[in-house]
Amino acid sequence: MSGRKQFDVDTALDQAMRVFWQRGYAEASLDALGAATGLGRGSLYGTFGSKDALFRRCxxxxxxxxxxxxxxxLAAHPGDPVRAVEAFFDVVLARIADPSVPAGCLIAQSAAQAPMLKGDNGAHVRVLLDKQRRRVRAALEGSSADPDVLDELATFVIAVNQSLAVLSRASTPDTELRGVARLACRTVADTLARATS
Structure with a gap:
């Protein structure tokens, strides 16, 4: 249609996602979102409905x-849950070290701000954290340890993952983050060894 501004919705989502990732939900003003995406308030609302709806899409x-x-x-090492967790942390640390993306993790950032999220976005963040935990739990199935132990280990791995994201936002050196991940992997290995001996 003549005179109508065209834009790529996926590109706008990526740009808005970076704003939420860098600033958090509360500090991601419509002006900041508009500046990042190149969209005016009318276009933002017309395309995404509201800041909350845009946040959910991001x-x-x-x-x-x-x-x-x-x-x-996590799926690359079937039958070897310790190696699967090591591979998981390798991916986490690679994302954290990537200079082309903001520090930390959008999910960790959002979980910290969950009490101020509107609508069902707080609950959605919890669902996403649970999804992460289920991924890790599935990778631990290669162990014959008691299911309760595997449940606790999956929660532990996700807790460490979220902690790494928070520490990275505080400019913790990569060597220290890698040390945390190594210790977490050793804890998983030791726990599984004790649980199956």
Whole structure:
């Protein structure tokens, strides 16, 4: 249609996602979102409905971008849950070290701000965290340890993952982050060894 501004919705989502990732939900003003996407308020509302709806789409965009990388890492070592967790942390640390994306993790950032999220976005963040935990739990199935132990280990791995994201936002050196991940992998290995001996 003549005179109508055209834009790529996926590109706009990626740009908005970076704003939420860098600033968090509360500090991601419509002006900041508009500046990043090149869209006016009318176009933002017309395309996404509201800031909350845009935020939800950005969360899902983040998961669709990074989730497959985690899935691939966790599935790459069937029958070897410790190696699967090591591969998972390799992917986490590679994303954290990537200078082309903001520090931390959009899910961790959003979880920290969950009490101020509107509508069902707080619950959606919890669903996404549960999805991460289920991914890790599935990778631990190669162990004969008690299911309760595997449940606790999956939660532990996700807790470490989220902690790495928070530490990276505080400019913790890569060597220290890698040390945390190594210790977490050793904890998983030791726990599984004790549980199956």
């Amino acid at each position: 969360l899902d965009r983040y998961v669709s971008t990074y989730g497959p990388r985690f899935d691939q890492a």
